[in-house]
Amino acid sequence: MKILNNEINILKEAGNNRMAAIGGAIVIMLTLIAILASLLSPHDPFEQKLENRLLNPCFEYPFGTDDLGRCIFSRLIFGTRYSLAIGVTVVGITALVGTSLGIVSGYSRGIIDEIIMRIVDIVLAFPGIILALVIAGILGPSFLNVVIALSLTHWPAYTRLVRGLTLTLREMDFIEGAKALRASNIYIMRRHILPNCINPIIVLATLDIAHAIIFATALSFLGLGIQPPTPEWGSMLKAGIPYFRISPHLTFFPGTAIMVTVLAFNFLGDGLRDMIDPKINENILVSE
Amino acid sequence: MTLLSIKNLKKYYFCGLFNKKEIRAVDGVDLEIKSGRTLGLVGNSGCGKTTVAKIILRLIEPTDGRIIFKEKDITKLRGRELKNLGQEMQIIFQNPETSLNPRMKIYDAILEPLRIHKLCSTDKEYEKILKLIEIVNLNQELLFRYPHELSGGQLQRVVIARILSLNPKFIVADEVTSMLDPLVQAQILNLMKDLQEKLGISYLFISHDMDVVEWMSDEIAVMDEGKIVDWK
Amino acid sequence: MSLLKIQDLKVYFNARGKTVKANNSIDLEIRENEILGLIGETGCGKSILGRAIVGLLPDNVKIGGKIVYRSEDILNLSENGLRKIRGKNIGIILQNPSAALNPVLSIGNQISEIYRYHENMGKKEARIRTAKMLEMVGIDPKRMHEYPHQFSGGMKQRVMIAMGLALNPGLLIADEPTKGLDPTTKDKIIDLICELVINKNMSLLLITHDIGVAEKMCDRIAVMYAGEIIEIATIKNILSNPQHPYTQDLLNSLPKKGLNQTAGESPSLSSPPAGCRFHPRCRCIIGKCLKTHPQLMETEKGTSVRCFLYGNN
Known part of the structure; x- marks a missing residue:
């Protein structure tokens, strides 16, 4: 059976590699744009020129200008910084916290497991965006608070994933073996369980960056996230709404930026999932 | 001289949500293993022989009974003393492919017991590992590979090398060769016998293959439904 | 009368950039009403041979040669024709139910x-x-x-x-039907398969690594090593007079014969040794074995061996 799976996976890998490569290339490009924003942008993103307001895309302003005469192109370039920063920070915090709780929960079972999983259930009982809205509403709008709100709503996914993996792993012979060697529980969790969970965590984290970016732009769009005049994609989208009929480019370009970014991370995540499928690592003929 | 004896060992499980049903996995087992000798334990799958092994190694708590190792009751051992017990008794599992962490290189896997018990300084590790792989006759170039790149027989050698690093007095071998091909089985069993002669290790040799057990063991106990039903 | 005839069958596939020659020019004949045992170690390609006969291999596997079932070459059949043959004429019992x-x-x-x-x-x-x-x-x-x-x-x-x-079906392929079963259950399953195959006038290709099982069931035995068949003979001849050194070692490694060991490991199918594939582990090596690849030759009636020690190979 394994031989077959293997062959199929290798085929799949080849097909999906292209998607992952496109996704990866866009992600790298976005990172470079975020780092080199001040070099790449033709104008100061905060500079208002009221005489140039609501200009259509032209040579000087490639994506046109907004209602205050600011260059949309430059603002989008600077916005990359905020979106990526939020995505990466939120995922960094949630993956760390969620994974630790998941391993502890799955490995220790019993009362600790019960407590952690009930908390997970409670958080998951609320739709994520509503919970984030409430938290952001209470804390007030700012970059830090957006990160806090999103982190508080995103960690259960990791806990559940990792707990499930841990439950399977802890029954395996090499864990029993480590116990027979009298290794401490912390050692087993760190050296044996965590490394075997890493691949699925990376996949989930990549997909989750996309999710966090959407959430962050949604919060900004609703006025609970990063505040104007900061060039954040969500708030730019919001600012463009009143001019949707006369100047659709105010909403079109930020919307496209969000879409491309999110799709790129999704492509990358899906591609990674197929590439690091553990079955590929198995020896081709061992269980012939 | 008796190395290990277990007396009236019992392990009951309770299952079912309402009408708790009692399952007697091990039901009053007495065994005695002499030092430097092999006790064979035979029985069909599900007869409780693996449970006995895990109880002896203190991986499962027994419902009742006593385990005496080197004239000392180890049934209730805790903490430091339990950790030291790990150096004296070890286990080899049935499936060599799942006995090693797939993300750990062979080199680290063999040294892991020494690192856990802090028995070897870092600069002497390489010397030590070369000695170990020579004993089990393993090729040096395999050291920096991952378990999935090795065959079943090679993996079982790795498992043995890793356990030997602690110089254990007693090893439980749980169906060690049932997943291996005849030629590899012969290699591994001969290796185990050589080690016994050289190092005076005692084995509890669990298997369902009577021919293999007869070749390997000095005494044989037959288990069925949690009880010892026959001695040979 | 031959029911299934395999001629020069080659099954190659790519894995991690290497060509794995899982089956290398296999010649095998399964006769009517016969139980043929195919024995060999893990990774010698025996399950792949079984799957190749029923057409259960993935598309990117390259298959060459001929598999003739009752005068029909099933490798040339369309997907539809194959589907009809599979199940109706050739049944398979997969390992790991x-x-x-x-x-x-x-x-x-x-x-x-x-x-x-x-x-x-x-x-x-x-x-x-x-x-x-x-x-x-x-x-x-x-x-x-x-x-x-x-x-x-x-x-x-x-x-x-x-x-x-x-x-x-006229032919049943059983891939390790007794793997992972207790001795008593194993015996029952063996008896059942034998009884059914004999009652229904079928032929059986039994793929196994368990020589004990093969001994109980088979009329003839084919021994596989590193993707090749190295010896075919009746069960009686194999047990009483094994010819290929590998077959001899295999039988001597059984617990009943004292678990005698043979050094070394089976070669990988992606880079088998030159010459005879068993030569690095062989006790009876002669000069020729290092460079020339022996052919499967008939040494006496019904016995073929791939070894330079016998016949005019």
Whole structure:
């Protein structure tokens, strides 16, 4: 059976590699744009020129200008910084916290497991965006608070994933073996369980960056996230709404930026999932 | 001289949500293993022989009974003393492919017991590992590979090398060769016998293959439904 | 009379950038009403041979040579023609029944599906046939509404046998049918398969690594090593007078014969040694073995060996 799976996976890998490569290339490009924003942008993103307001895309302003005469192109370039920063920070915090709780929960079972999983259930009982809205509403709008709100709503996914993996792993012979060697529980969790969970965590984290970016732009769009005049994609989208009929480019370009970014991370995540499928690592003929 | 004896060992499980049903996995087992000798334990799958092994190694708590190792009751051992017990008794599992962490290189896997018990300084590790792989006759170039790149027989050698690093007095071998091909089985069993002669290790040799057990063991106990039903 | 004739079969595929020559010019004949054992170590390519016969290999596997079933070359058949041959004329019992059975379908459904698909039977008729099959393999037909997890390992294997035999094939391929079973269950399954195969005038290709099982069941034995057949002979000749040094070592490694060891490991199928593939481990090596690859030659009637020590090889 394994031989077959293997062959199929290798085929799949080849097909999906292209998607992952496109996704990866866009992600790298976005990172470079975020780092080199001040070099790449033709104008100061905060500079208002009221005489140039609501200009259509032209040579000087490639994506046109907004209602205050600011260059949309430059603002989008600077916005990359905020979106990526939020995505990466939120995922960094949630993956760390969620994974630790998941391993502890799955490995220790019993009362600790019960407590952690009930908390997970409670958080998951609320739709994520509503919970984030409430938290952001209470804390007030700012970059830090957006990160806090999103982190508080995103960690259960990791806990559940990792707990499930841990439950399977802890029954395996090499864990029993480590116990027979009298290794401490912390050692087993760190050296044996965590490394075997890493691949699925990376996949989930990549997909989750996309999710966090959407959430962050949604919060900004609703006025609970990063505040104007900061060039954040969500708030730019919001600012463009009143001019949707006369100047659709105010909403079109930020919307496209969000879409491309999110799709790129999704492509990358899906591609990674197929590439690091553990079955590929198995020896081709061992269980012939 | 008796190395290990277990007396009236019992392990009951309770299952079912309402009408708790009692399952007697091990039901009053007495065994005695002499030092430097092999006790064979035979029985069909599900007869409780693996449970006995895990109880002896203190991986499962027994419902009742006593385990005496080197004239000392180890049934209730805790903490430091339990950790030291790990150096004296070890286990080899049935499936060599799942006995090693797939993300750990062979080199680290063999040294892991020494690192856990802090028995070897870092600069002497390489010397030590070369000695170990020579004993089990393993090729040096395999050291920096991952378990999935090795065959079943090679993996079982790795498992043995890793356990030997602690110089254990007693090893439980749980169906060690049932997943291996005849030629590899012969290699591994001969290796185990050589080690016994050289190092005076005692084995509890669990298997369902009577021919293999007869070749390997000095005494044989037959288990069925949690009880010892026959001695040979 | 030969039922299935394999000529110069080659099965290659790519894995991690290397070409794995899983089967290298296999010549094998399965006669009518015969039980042929195919024995060899893990990774020698024996399961792949079984799968190649039924056409169960993935598309990116390259297959060359001929597999002739009753004067029809099944390697040249279209997908549709192959589907008809598979099941109806050649049945297979896959190894590891827990993975081969669908856990969410009752076993009755899984068997009757075969009839409905291959013979366009109605629901009722298919169910009656299913009940008969189950009875034949020693399962109470009342259990046909139960799911795989409710059956023990031995019982699942019986279900697999029922599925393999459902369409009365002329040839049954059994891939490690006794793997992972207890000795007592193993004996029962062996008896069952033998009885059914003899009663139904079928031929059986038994793929196994267990020489004990092969000894009990087979008329003839083919020994495989590193993707090649190295010896074919009747069971009597193999046991009493094994010719190839590998076969001799294999038999001497059994517990009954004292577990004598042979050094070394089986070679990988992606880079087998030059010359005779067994030469690095062989006791009787001669100069030729290092460079020249021996052919499978008939040494006496009914016995063929791939070794320079015999015949005019």
